[in-house]
Amino acid sequence: MQNLIAIARLYFIHIFAFLAVGISMYYPPWDIILSLLYLVVIGSEARLLREFAPSSRCLVILAWQVPGMVLFFLVISHTTLWDLSNYAFFIMLFWYTALAPILSLLPGIFWRGWPLYYYFLLALPFIMTAYHSIFSSSICSLKQTIR
């Protein structure tokens, strides 16, 4: 039950962060501030997972990033069925709206035909998994205990 609550909390935060950051794009640079706040809030949620068993922790983190990972695989599969790959990238842009302001700060450099933000957006499911894992890890909490 505590796993489901943790997953539900993350989705709730993520969806409302999408709305808040999306609307705040109308008032730059508020979108950047809200995006950074999103990272702080997600980091804070990750810390709550420290009391969880390692298997539960992994389950929560993976369950939270499943939509991003599915979209990632749809994009890299380059499937042309119903133009799925193309639409998957659009949906991915929306799904990670909360982090779009940070991606928008990347330099406009192309590498192998795609701009830098393309690669970072595709990597976000894994970056966020790592981010969440680090903040929820017992190694971090151990360091704090030592201090």
Add this chain to the structure above:
Amino acid sequence: MKWKQFNLIIFPLLALIFFLIAVSANRHVFSNESAVMYTYLQSVRKGNIGYGFNSYYGNNISFAGLEPGDLILGGYPGCSYGRFSHAGIYIGNGEVIESFGDLGVNIQSIYHYWEYSEVCLLRVKADPAVKKQAVEYVRRQQGAMFYPLAFKADNRYWNCTKIMWKAYREQGLDFDPGDDFWVAPDLFYHSDLVEVIRERKV
């Protein structure tokens, strides 16, 4: 415990605050029946979502006579935001600059507009020097990020029409005098600032 509550409340609260501010500052958009958001909602009710039925339609329109700074519109059947779903600005040598999902603001061959079922070439009624400046502006944005709902207010997110609107807005030509949140491709077609060079539907 307080942090747990804060984490849940903060974004719904911020979303509400920014929404109310945006609504109160843009009542003219919400009262405009032809605003892009209403066009989109009406299309959704008819079952049209996104940019329509993507395929290669082979319109084979001639691009002869295009000048740098001219605009190209393309559309698929069933597009939810109007007759045209995509737009680009001609930069010469058979190339256009446009903004698209995975490519951001980028240079493409003009011939990819043959894939659309509807295509239209527009001549901007402006001095060649102004059009050259507009082209230079879009060139400077290469590699910048695409975001479908890019508001007009910032310079970090672009969609296909915002880049063209902004390029000419910087030169004093405003294709959206109604001051909508977004610029639909059809707005360029209906603007007094352009004349249709040629168009084709297959």
